[in-house]
Amino acid sequence: MKRGGDGALLLLVAIAGAGTMVVELAAVRLLAPWYGASSTVWTNVIGVVLLALALGYLLGARWSTTPSPLRRLGAVLIAAGAFTAWLPFLAPLVARSFLPEGTTLDRAAMQIQWGSLACSLALFLPPALALGAVGPLAVEVDQRRRESHAGNAGGRVLAASTLGSLVGTFSTTHLLVPSLGLRASFLLAAFVLGGLGLVVSRVAGGGFRPTGAVALLATLGSVFAQPAGTALAAGTSKLAERQSPYQSVRVVERETDTGSWRELQVNEGFDSFQSVWQPTPGFLGSGYYYDFFVLPAWLDERRSGTWNTCVVGLGAGTAWRVLDTELPGSLQLTGVGFELDPVVVELGREYMDLPAEDSTRLRVFSGWDGRAGVRAAGVGFDQVILDAYANQVEIPAHLASLEFFREARAALRDGGWLSINVGAFGLEDPVLTGLARTVCAAFEQPVCLVRVPFSRNVALIAREGRPALPEDVPGGLPQNWSEWLAFGPATRAFDDRQDPLTDDRNDIERLQRESLQRAEESRR
Amino acid sequence: MISVCVVLCLGVAGAQGNAFERSLEATAQGRYGEALRWADSEGLDSASRAQARFWALSRAGLLDLALAEAELGLEEAPRDDWLLGQAVEVALILHDDRRAEQHLLTWEASGGAPDAELRARVASGVRSAERVRAGSRRAMGVSVGLLAACVACFAAWLRGPR
Structure with missing residues (x-):
């Protein structure tokens, strides 16, 4: 040179x-x-x-x-x-x-x-x-x-x-x-x-x-050369696939007895999805944890006015779609939703009926981290929903800490609810009990753990100012919930506030590994 | 997956029948707590109790607990065809292929005749689990091998320029 x-x-x-x-x-x-x-x-x-x-x-x-x-x-x-x-x-x-x-x-x-x-x-x-x-x-x-x-x-x-x-x-x-x-x-x-x-x-x-x-x-x-992509499950077709700054995102459609259902999948093409859409909105049925986001509204005393929600990990808006149709009485759904990945929001709007950008009733904030979102969302919410997962199996540590749950609690009205979707192998799963201890400590109240039938998910529910599981479960709840909440193997009140996960010491990843190892060992 | 007819065809005689049938009836109506109470009521033998409890838990969608219940029942009645068949089905759904295989083998050894389709599903599940385990061993071997090669390169190249 x-x-x-x-x-x-x-x-x-x-x-x-x-x-x-x-x-x-x-x-x-x-x-x-x-x-x-x-x-x-x-x-x-x-x-x-x-x-x-x-x-x-x-x-x-x-x-x-x-x-x-x-x-x-x-x-x-x-x-x-x-x-x-x-x-x-x-x-x-x-x-x-x-x-x-x-x-x-x-x-x-x-x-x-x-x-x-x-x-x-x-x-x-x-x-x-x-x-x-x-x-x-x-x-x-x-x-x-x-x-x-x-x-x-x-x-x-x-x-x-x-x-x-x-x-x-x-x-x-x-x-x-x-x-x-x-x-x-x-x-x-x-x-x-x-x-x-x-x-x-x-x-x-x-x-x-x-x-x-x-x-x-x-x-x-x-x-x-053509790269071999991840395979689609039998009977499904791909509607869209995009690269986002965070992940590969695709929408697939599969034929069912009730029409064409759509799933939004990220990265892995295994037996999981991030959001799901059915042609007619409403309860999704057995195996879908989204239905349990509606449970707090049915346990609440209010039956009219607005039901104001803050969703962390909105995805393509499945939680809202179920809530919007299945709230009790004349409650009207309003709220804010935070989704980190803008491409998920784009695809949600195109394929899964996620509210448009100019909606004032349900406002979507894309590109927002949930922790920052909850802090900025304001106060007085009826329900905060946490459904934030990375790679389908990992709850981010900063959304699983005492400090975060205290912020979520501060965003609720008196008697407001926190609902968390937790992937767990049963009610004794280490991730579930670790999170439950943390939420108990943040809310200073017993929380409620409810298994989702035919799935590996548990709904963790906490309530501001009172125990999440009422002493007398009301009758006539939809989805057989009156029975379910009184059914010992499916529902448990939990009140242990020791060793919460904190921003400073948070071993949620270790708990997640432990959970998977336990499940694998039980198969040996 | 689990046929109601199979359960209704179960022969449970005499005084036991009432509690057993009531348990099944409660399960059919989604009253799972009551179903378990009927299953636990006095007068039911251990096999019938296990069947009724398994049925309630599996219909409720708590499949891991249902499988555990079936296995408890099989400790008392190891040749119970119906429980063995259900244990195989549920273990397959839970991707617990080894347990499915174990129950299938017990079933066959006790003179049961699982259908070919179920046998094929178990065999496929076991093969798939074994492939994943073999893949994990391969991944560990490749990692260790390549890391060792890197260490060898370091040692060789650190000796200085030629």
């Missing part, structure tokens, strides 16, 4: 830094259909990328002593491009080699730790290693060309690489993946890296060697 290429070398390093971040950030999205995007998966991906970068630095250090480090620089860029190009196509194959098609969600969750680590190592180690080698080789090129000190060259290259990584970080999350999708983002990164590698090889005078040609062909071949 000539003297005029001073800035060009730094630009190249910056692009390699950006490429590293594209691979790292989009990597989690690539694994999400199989393993979700929990902190365990993030930790594995980041750990593997750091390991690969460290190895790459060593490789680059060794190669920097060769007569032409510039030629090696071109080679590692071409290799990084070729490896990156194939990631979207190899990911399903690698993931399926560990996690067969048709695996149920609870079984898949048991494999998150080792499965996502093995996938990360097999998929992301090669490109990240190649990109790691760029830094030392660039330092060597810079130092030889400028005849400067090692620290000087190293500092310049590190600065350029870090700035590039910064750009890569923001553009991957906010620009590339949402606008181009996952596959095109990887391909774009691959072609930019590979193209740069070819230019560098040419400048280095290395010509076009067979290995370079193979790498180029491999990169080009990826354009024509």
